[in-house]
Amino acid sequence: MNGAQHILDTFHRHNIQTVFGYPGGCIMPLYDALVDDVRVEHVLCRHEQACALAADGYARASGMLGVCIATSGPGATNLITGVANAHRDSIPMLVITGQVPSGLIGTDAFQETDVLGMTLGIVKHSYLIESADELPAILEEAMALAQSGRPGPVWIDIPKDVLLLDTTPAPIRQSAPQDHSCPNLSDALAMLRTARKPLLYSGGGISLAHAEENFREFAACSALPAVVTLKGIGNAGKHSANNLGMLGMHGSRAANRAVDECDLLLVIGARLDDRATGKLDGFAPNARTIHIDADAAEFHKLRNADLALRGDLNVILSGLSDALQEAPLAISEWQKQCQTWRTTGGFPAADNEEPLAPITGPAFIRQLSRVTPEDTVIACDVGQHQMWVAQHYQFDRPRHHLTSGGLGTMGFGLPAAIGAQFANRQSTIINVAGDGSFMMNAQELATIRRYNLPVKLIIMDNQCLGMVRQQQELFYNNRESQIDLNDNPDFVAMARAFDIPALKIERTDQVRRGIETILAYNGPMLLHVAIAREENVWPIVKPGGSNADMVDETRRASTDKKEKVA
Template sequence: MNGAQHILDTFHRHNIQTVFGYPGGCIMPLYDALVDDVRVEHVLCRHEQGCALAADGYARASGRMGVCIATSGPGATNLITGVANAHRDSIPMLVITGQVPSGLIGTDAFQETDVLGMTLGIVKHSYLVESADELPAILEEATELAQTGRPGPVWIDIPKDVLLTDTTAAPMSHSAQQAHSCPDLTAAVAMLHAARKPLLYSGGGISLAHAEDSFRAFSECSALPAVVTLKGIGNPGKHNAYNLGMLGMHGSRAANRAVDECDVLLVIGARLDDRATGKLDGFAPNARTIHIDADAAEFNKLRHADVALRGDLNAILGGLSEALREAPLAIDGWRKQCHTWRTTGGFQAADNEEPLAPIIGPAFIRQLSRITPDDTVIACDVGQHQMWVAQHYEFDHPRHHLTSGGLGTMGFGLPAAIGAQFANRQSTVINVTGDGSFMMNAQELATVRRYNLPVKLIIMDNQCLGMVRQQQELFYNNRESQINLDDNPDFVAMARAFDIPALKIERTDQVRRGIETILAFNGPMLLHVAIAREENVWPVVKPGGSNRDMIDETRRSAADKKEKVA
């Protein structure tokens, strides 16, 4: 087999059936080999960034590794944002690019770029293959690395001559990485029993470790009040009585208050991101910390861990559950207090009863949550709509909520929805986006149409960059700068140009019918939702501020009135 055929052989042995890519000169030998291969489905996206983000969405929705392919030069550089997005959120991905022939590397050849140098900071590992004989072993090692330990993207850059060269080298067998044995839990259990106000804090590491069931079993037996990060939404399920919701910059007042008053913070599969913690010296100021993670690099990076437990989350959660079943926590008073906060400090969004009134963003998302099936996958873009979904949509599983957490990539949602639909052929997949984010990768409407994917698209259109406008309003004296999008195209006509049916709604009385129409349609469909330009996401914490100093609409209005009186 030549190098290209070895790549396909690796796909077959690892049951990789779907890949996302875009051809070009230096990767052409692989595309030539694909002609004769009926076991690998290649999805042709319309931009290499779309390929990477679709592979990312496929991995998030399925729990399996995503694969993307591109050629050298601009093909490789166009992948970079999508690969960085996967790296920041620890998504398993195999990235394969062609490179100019070995003898031309370093000569500024046509479409040559230093892929290895450019990508060092956004991958778990990377390779520049120097000979066909080493390619089979590299492919095997890369496939394992991407999926074991803390997952992440692994990039293989392959010169064109290597893809064409025959080799009899066989892949080296790599034993699967052994899960860490369960560490000693004695100190953690003792700290939980000594606590009067312990709080459970979980993140995206739960689903990355496939530990959803273990986490829910622990949550049930411990009955700990709990908060989640943006990536942890869905961890507890939608009916968990102790879940206080998302914490952080746009978190619930209940969640942030519980963090502020807890005396032990049990962190599982989370990296204490700045958008979650706010100002660090004001974050959980009275709490000792138990930190559980698969990656030791996260311990003590931002917050000192009084107890650090590295290992397999399933094993650790199972051990903690067993310990707390034998000796339950005596924290009834704390549970009642958190329940009160949840009742009075959760996310509020009154449904507008006036039928002709303009559509309110949070109320629309709550209606969407009520109408859609429990297994619906929501792929968000980045902006106000992203936070409204995080606050007001009730997710029953973390793999149903696809969102760009660490990088905040506008344009993520549509390609991610495409990847999720390939991963879950029978599921309802919805891309909830804003007018700004949608235009970042709108060309992928052609991919939706090409494969007749039943993806539903909802554009929440306020004709501006809403989150930037909100920040400028609240923290920059309302000095608006470069946020107007009032020259948006007609999104309904745009969708129809791609042969995708579409409709527009503008009033409250149109919401239910609009949602039900796109869900009932057998194929892709777009819903254009007009919302008010001035609508904000509440509550909010000032960037760099402490989570205890949340601003909500009531406090903002009072401050405005006081300023006017003065």
């Protein structure tokens, strides 16, 4: 086999059935090999960034390795945003690019770029293949590395001549034995037992470790009041009585209040991101911290932990559960207090009962949550709609909520939904987008049509960059700058141009029927939802501010009134 054929054979041996890519000159030998190899399904996206984001969505929804492929030069550079997105959210991804022939590297040849140099900070590891003999071993190593420990993207850059040269298959790599031993939990248990107000804080590491069931067992037997990060939504399931919701900039008052009052913070699979913590010296000011993670690099990075435990989350959670089942925690007063906050300090009421009233974002998302099937996967873009989904959609599984957390990549949702649909052929996949984000990768309507994917597309259209407009309104004296999108295309006509049926709704009484219509349609369909330009996401913490100083619509109106009187 030549190098290109060997890559496809390796995919087959590792049960990689779907890859996302776009051809070009230096990767052409791999595409030539695809002609004769039907074991690997290649999905042709319409932009390389979308290839990476689709591979990302595939990996998030399935828990398996996502794979994207592109050529050298602009093909590789177009992948970068999608790869950075996967890196920031620790998504397992294999990136393969063609490179100019070995003899031309360093000569500024046509479509040559320094992939290793450009991607140094956005990958877990990267390789430039220098000979055909090393390709098999590096390919095995890269696939294992992308999925082991803390997952992440691994990039292999392969000169065109190497793809054409014969290779000798390397022995199948034996995975290094993983350490499944449990660290000593005695100190953690002692801290939990002496705390009067302990709080469970979980993030995206739970699903990355495939630890959802062990986490739920621990949450149930500990009965700890709990908060989640944006990527941790769904960890506890939608029926958890102790879940106070998302914390942080757009978190619930109940969650942020509990963090402010707790005396012990048990952090599991989370990295204390600034959007979650707000101003660090005001975050959980009365609490000691236990930090449990697979990646030791996260310990003490932003906040010194009183106790750090590195290891397999499944093993640690199981050990904690066993100990607490024998001797439950005595925290009934704290539990009652958190339940009171949960009842009175959630997200603002969102339902609008007036039939002819304009559609509000939160009310629409709540209706969507009530109507959709249990296995629905929501792939969000970035903006106000993303926060409304996080606040008001009831997720039962973390892999049902695909969102760009660390990088905040506009244009993520549509290609991520495509990847998720290939990963879950029978599930309902919905892309919830804003009008600004949707236009970032709108060309992928062609991919949906090509493969007749039954993805449901929802555009929440306020004809502006809503999140930017909101911050300009609140924190920049309402000085609007470059946020108007009132020259948006007719999204219904745009979808129909790609042979995708579409409809538009504008009133509250149209919401349920609109959602039910797209869900019932046997194929892709777009729902254009008109919402008010001035609608904001509440509550909100000023960037750089403390989570204890949340602002909601009522508090802001009161402040504005006082300023006018003064």
